[in-house]
Amino acid sequence: MKIAIDAMGGDYAPQEIVKGAIQAALMYPDTEVILVGQTTRISEFLSSSDQPKNLLLREATEVISMEEHPANAVRKKKDASIVVATRMVKEGEADAVVSAGSTGAQMAAALLGLGRIKGIERPAIGTVMPTLEGGKLLLDVGANPDAKPEHLVQYAMMGSIYAEKILGLGNPRVALLNIGSEETKGNELVQATYPLLKQAPLNFIGNVEGRDISYGRADVVVCDGFVGNVLLKMAEGLAGALFQIIKEKITSTTLRKLGALAIKPGLKEIAQMMDYAEYGGAPLLGVNGISVICHGSSKQKAIFNAVRVARECVESRFIEAIHEELPRFLTEPIQKKQ
Amino acid sequence: MKIAIDAMGGDYAPQEIVKGAIQAALMYPDTEVILVGQTTRISEFLSSSDQPKNLLLREATEVISMEEHPANAVRKKKDASIVVATRMVKEGEADAVVSAGSTGAQMAAALLGLGRIKGIERPAIGTVMPTLEGGKLLLDVGANPDAKPEHLVQYAMMGSIYAEKILGLGNPRVALLNIGSEETKGNELVQATYPLLKQAPLNFIGNVEGRDISYGRADVVVCDGFVGNVLLKMAEGLAGALFQIIKEKITSTTLRKLGALAIKPGLKEIAQMMDYAEYGGAPLLGVNGISVICHGSSKQKAIFNAVRVARECVESRFIEAIHEELPRFLTEPIQKKQ
Numbered sequence: 001m002k003i004a005i006d007a008m009g010g011d012y013a014p015q016e017i018v019k020g021a022i023q024a025a026l027m028y029p030d031t032e033v034i035l036v037g038q039t040t041r042i043s044e045f046l047s048s049s050d051q052p053k054n055l056l057l058r059e060a061t062e063v064i065s066m067e068e069h070p071a072n073a074v075r076k077k078k079d080a081s082i083v084v085a086t087r088m089v090k091e092g093e094a095d096a097v098v099s100a101g102s103t104g105a106q107m108a109a110a111l112l113g114l115g116r117i118k119g120i121e122r123p124a125i126g127t128v129m130p131t132l133e134g135g136k137l138l139l140d141v142g143a144n145p146d147a148k149p150e151h152l153v154q155y156a157m158m159g160s161i162y163a164e165k166i167l168g169l170g171n172p173r174v175a176l177l178n179i180g181s182e183e184t185k186g187n188e189l190v191q192a193t194y195p196l197l198k199q200a201p202l203n204f205i206g207n208v209e210g211r212d213i214s215y216g217r218a219d220v221v222v223c224d225g226f227v228g229n230v231l232l233k234m235a236e237g238l239a240g241a242l243f244q245i246i247k248e249k250i251t252s253t254t255l256r257k258l259g260a261l262a263i264k265p266g267l268k269e270i271a272q273m274m275d276y277a278e279y280g281g282a283p284l285l286g287v288n289g290i291s292v293i294c295h296g297s298s299k300q301k302a303i304f305n306a307v308r309v310a311r312e313c314v315e316s317r318f319i320e321a322i323h324e325e326l327p328r329f330l331t332e333p334i335q336k337k338q
Numbered sequence: 339m340k341i342a343i344d345a346m347g348g349d350y351a352p353q354e355i356v357k358g359a360i361q362a363a364l365m366y367p368d369t370e371v372i373l374v375g376q377t378t379r380i381s382e383f384l385s386s387s388d389q390p391k392n393l394l395l396r397e398a399t400e401v402i403s404m405e406e407h408p409a410n411a412v413r414k415k416k417d418a419s420i421v422v423a424t425r426m427v428k429e430g431e432a433d434a435v436v437s438a439g440s441t442g443a444q445m446a447a448a449l450l451g452l453g454r455i456k457g458i459e460r461p462a463i464g465t466v467m468p469t470l471e472g473g474k475l476l477l478d479v480g481a482n483p484d485a486k487p488e489h490l491v492q493y494a495m496m497g498s499i500y501a502e503k504i505l506g507l508g509n510p511r512v513a514l515l516n517i518g519s520e521e522t523k524g525n526e527l528v529q530a531t532y533p534l535l536k537q538a539p540l541n542f543i544g545n546v547e548g549r550d551i552s553y554g555r556a557d558v559v560v561c562d563g564f565v566g567n568v569l570l571k572m573a574e575g576l577a578g579a580l581f582q583i584i585k586e587k588i589t590s591t592t593l594r595k596l597g598a599l600a601i602k603p604g605l606k607e608i609a610q611m612m613d614y615a616e617y618g619g620a621p622l623l624g625v626n627g628i629s630v631i632c633h634g635s636s637k638q639k640a641i642f643n644a645v646r647v648a649r650e651c652v653e654s655r656f657i658e659a660i661h662e663e664l665p666r667f668l669t670e671p672i673q674k675k676q
Contacts, residue, residue, distance in 0.1 A: 145525040179567040187483040187564040210571030214579035226525040229517040233548030241552035249604035262597025266587035
């Protein structure tokens with residue numbers, strides 16, 4: 001298997017990307033890990049002694065920054081790292097691409113380079129949310145801010161396959177994010193989506209509300225990209241603010257500092273539970289190839305885990321599974337799984 | 339001043355409502371606190387010895403439950419506590435109503451009983467969110483799940499007045515909740531709203547993202563009622579889940595239990611910062627009278643604080659301020675404050 005990594009994308013590129021790639025290459029000796037980018041810069045962080053045999057470099061002279069207009073940049077910079085890495089997937093030189101760079105650019109590169117899966121009108125970005133019941137999938141978190149009901153149904157289908165194949169959740173419980181539990185609740189979009197999901201061959205458990213997410217009351221939570229993006233960032237901000245204030249409050253006196261020392265391992269366990277890096281990222285759902293999106297602030301661990309996710313997507317034949325499931329959604333809208 | 343309290347609404351009604359009312363009556367001897375509901379049930383929690391002179395009862399025989407269709411129930415049950423209490427405001431027998439009951443019923447009672455302020459097309463529910471910089475206003479959190487751009491502008495205006503008059507924030511920074519900082523980001527609704535807010539006589543600071551909320555980067559955050567409701571409940575759920583897991587993790591060994599004892603006061607301080615009960619509730623914005631909405635799980639402290647908010651709304655002539663500000667929004671759309 002061959003995994004292409006965009007070495008130039010992310011807040012800590014290329015150093016942390018290189019470190020994650022080395023870790024992945026060491027952990028998966030059967031996999032060629034290919035760092036794509038400005039090889040002279042990449043090499044600064046690679047000594048010949050610590051470069052595993054299965055870690056390769058591929059030159060790409062250009063870089064797309066977070067500030068650039070994604071689609072324009074992808075069209076113009078044919079030799080940008082994310083464009084080259086995505087092209088490698090298209091041309092069979094790699095089985096998957098991993099990037100922590102501009103999500104918009106990664107999506108544009110995937111749409112232009114790999115194309116959509118036939119029958120999927122809009123791709124979705126999924127994210128694995130840490131919950132009290134383990135990682136659960138929330139999608140879309142920003143690919144498509146103005147979704148239509150049929151888009152949400154397609155997200156639900158792809159999300160269900162992802163939860164089953166990659167998160168290992170059997171017969172995943174799929175829910176619609178709403179502002180109440182009744183079928184008639186919500187805005188026009190979710191009101192129109194509910195009956196479609198009810199008829200779809202999915203384990204649809206109805207609506208969940210915002211407060212249900214962190215308790216893990218559904219395995220796949222579906223929403224439009226505007227709502228999902230705002231939610232995801234709210235959760236990150238709130239968790240960050242809370243940990244900041246906890247740190248201040250439990251070290252404000254000498255006695256508390258001693259107490260903090262004793263409970264530190266407990267807080268570390270929580271931080272690990274909440275750590276997005278543990279989940280590594282999630283593939284862009286709906287494009288015709290594996291393109292794993294990582295958080296912009298990804299460091300070594302997140303990149304390593306993203307390679308793991310990419311491997312699992314390839315091994316589980318994730319793209320093929322979507323191709324195979326799609327016809328059921330188009331031809332048997334009434335039949336219900338379970 | 340006279341404040342009517344719906345004694346029958348909320349998860350802990352009537353007991354905790356009565357306790358909150360007693361506390362408010364004792365704290366504000368100049369205010370008549372009127373408990374509205376089934377007086378025999380209310381009296382169970384009132385002994386003649388602890389009933390302040392300025393705490394009065396008003397009979398209302400019916401109760402609207404959380405399960406009932408709000409508008410239908412309000413139309414049918416003319417003698418429901420929330421309907422009677424709202425009517426008292428309409429007829430000048432009270433200056434404000436406070437309720438922890440069904441938000442839908444409270445809104446329906448206010449719309450039917452008090453009517454909208456002329457020029458405000460849709461009312462909004464505001465909520466004071468605890469942030470690292472103190473309480474900030476988020477609206478709408480559920481009155482209107484399908485908002486139009488002009489609604490969001492009206493929310494911004496009412497929210498700005500609320501932040502200034504009740505939260506005491508001078509020249510409040512008003513922001514649009516979005517998925518990026520650029521003006522062109524977002525879904526159709528916020529894209530159409532941005533230029534309107536830019537032209538409005540407000541201290542509009544542009545877009546904020548989900549992660550900015552908990553850091554208090556704006557004083558008033560405007561969004562549609564679907565997004566706001568999902569966000570608010572997500573924040574509640576995440577904070578609840580986090581505190582649950584913190585409690586488990588810091589008491590899992592004897593050493594950690596000792597440490598937990600030492601930092602307990604710090605955690606209490608945080609819990610207090612995060613406590614919605616401190617803010618008491620917020621009025622339904624856009625109806626022609628003060629109707630303060632409390633969280634369904636309100637106990638004594640929240641009800642007491644809601645009476646405080648109601649008093650402040652009356653004293654600051656909040657409704658009149660909206661009436662006075664509105665014309666500037668209709669006739670001088672280009673002029674910018676500051």
